[in-house]
Amino acid sequence: MSQKKEASLLRLVVVLTSIALVAGLALTGVYALTKERIDNAQKAKKEQALNLVLPDFKGTLTDTTVVPEGEKEGVLVHLATQEDGTLYGAAIETYTKKAFDGRFDLMVGFAADGSIINTEVIDASETPGLGDKINKTKSDFAKQFNGQDPATYKLSVKKDGGDVDAITAATISSRAYCDAVQRAYNVFMKIKEECHE
Amino acid sequence: MSKWNILTKGFFKENPSLILVLGTCPTLAVTTSVNNAIGMGAATTFVLLMSNIIISLLKNVIPDKVRIPCYIVIIATFVSMVDLLIQGFVPALSASLGVFIPLIVVNCIVLGRAEAFASKNSVCDSILDGLGMGIGFTISLILIAAVREVLGAGAFMGHQFIPSDYNILIFVLAPGAFIVFGFIMALVRHILNRIEAKRKARQLAVQK
Numbered sequence: 001m002s003q004k005k006e007a008s009l010l011r012l013v014v015v016l017t018s019i020a021l022v023a024g025l026a027l028t029g030v031y032a033l034t035k036e037r038i039d040n041a042q043k044a045k046k047e048q049a050l051n052l053v054l055p056d057f058k059g060t061l062t063d064t065t066v067v068p069e070g071e072k073e074g075v076l077v078h079l080a081t082q083e084d085g086t087l088y089g090a091a092i093e094t095y096t097k098k099a100f101d102g103r104f105d106l107m108v109g110f111a112a113d114g115s116i117i118n119t120e121v122i123d124a125s126e127t128p129g130l131g132d133k134i135n136k137t138k139s140d141f142a143k144q145f146n147g148q149d150p151a152t153y154k155l156s157v158k159k160d161g162g163d164v165d166a167i168t169a170a171t172i173s174s175r176a177y178c179d180a181v182q183r184a185y186n187v188f189m190k191i192k193e194e195c196h197e
Numbered sequence: 198m199s200k201w202n203i204l205t206k207g208f209f210k211e212n213p214s215l216i217l218v219l220g221t222c223p224t225l226a227v228t229t230s231v232n233n234a235i236g237m238g239a240a241t242t243f244v245l246l247m248s249n250i251i252i253s254l255l256k257n258v259i260p261d262k263v264r265i266p267c268y269i270v271i272i273a274t275f276v277s278m279v280d281l282l283i284q285g286f287v288p289a290l291s292a293s294l295g296v297f298i299p300l301i302v303v304n305c306i307v308l309g310r311a312e313a314f315a316s317k318n319s320v321c322d323s324i325l326d327g328l329g330m331g332i333g334f335t336i337s338l339i340l341i342a343a344v345r346e347v348l349g350a351g352a353f354m355g356h357q358f359i360p361s362d363y364n365i366l367i368f369v370l371a372p373g374a375f376i377v378f379g380f381i382m383a384l385v386r387h388i389l390n391r392i393e394a395k396r397k398a399r400q401l402a403v404q405k
Contacts (some may be wrong), residue, residue: 012260012263015263016270019255019267019270023273027277034284041284041285042288086332128349156387169366
């Protein structure tokens with residue numbers, strides 16, 4: 001590049017600014033083009049999870065955000081009411097921060113009496129081959145929660161004195177799963193109390 | 198250098214990750230499955246190709262002093278585009294590659310080719326160079342991922358053929374990535390050295 005003339009300061013500014021400007025414009029275009037698809041994909045994923053955790057439910061869902069006690073981040077509750085106005089249950093988008101990879105998100109469906117209908121992983125990046133067995137496609141670990149009532153079923157792994165069979169070699173992920181379900185259960189109970197008042 | 202050479206040098210002879218040892222972070226991190234490797238390779242090839250084209254077009258416009266910021270802006274733009282497109286059109290891939298798509302911005306291969314090749318050569322040559330390097334990167338990712346997926350998960354491209362009780366877990370985890378990377382690097386070098394030795398022997402024979 002030695003054959004090039006020494007560029008003036010103005011030229012440096014103009015070139016860099018115009019490159020950034022064109023880049024910004026191009027990105028705006030792509031963003032506008034893909035925004036709808038990205039939103040749809042995320043919505044479809046959530047709806048799919050909703051159908052899985054509340055499989056037979058037909059009625060209306062009301063969304064509220066509840067902040068669990070002693071925490072900053074709220075969980076989203078889809079309260080399910082049947083057409084005659086009685087409570088069917090709820091699908092709760094819960095999370096845990098005790099995961100091996102920091103955090104993962106689950107959706108947990110509860111029946112009105114507080115028993116777990118089903119659980120589903122929304123977003124997790126646990127270790128492949130170990131912690132990713134929380135996914136139902138990889139192992140039966142998550143299925144043991146179905147139909148259990150946390151009032152009598154202790155949501156912690158057997159090693160910690162609970163009722164949950166941990167995934168072999170992935171105790172941290174198993175504990176985190178219990179933590180997330182427990183958080184959802186606490187929130188659901190809190191909401192049920194408020195409904196009765 | 199002939200056009201054919203510019204294209205093919207990236208495949209093995211100057212393979213960006215196996216010979217030049219650039220872009221090691223994605224090479225080690227996303228090679229847990231062949232599908233991931235193909236996705237990552239394709240995304241990086243696209244970014245390499247596009248940034249090489251734009252940078253070689255602008256090589257006489259961009260002043261030397263601000264060339265690095267200019268390259269980074271151009272590369273980052275294409276990476277963000279790829280990221281948005283993958284999220285919109287192949288959400289499953291975006292879920293499994295996660296943060297490694299945005300991280301293509303800091304992949305040394307892309308900036309390395311911009312600085313070492315595209316800023317000094319014609320558009321046509323830069324296209325060939327970007328394609329060649331991208332394909333070379335993809336080849337190395339697929340090689341590593343194939344070994345890791347077969348040994349570690351007992352599967353190839355998601356089709357399981359060894360029951361999960363008999364998998365060698367370490368190959369899916371980080372240490373396995375280093376082990377496989379090292380062995381494949383050694384193997385490719387060994388093969389290249391032998392080819393080179395044979396070529397030299399033939400030249401000698403011709404001279405005699």
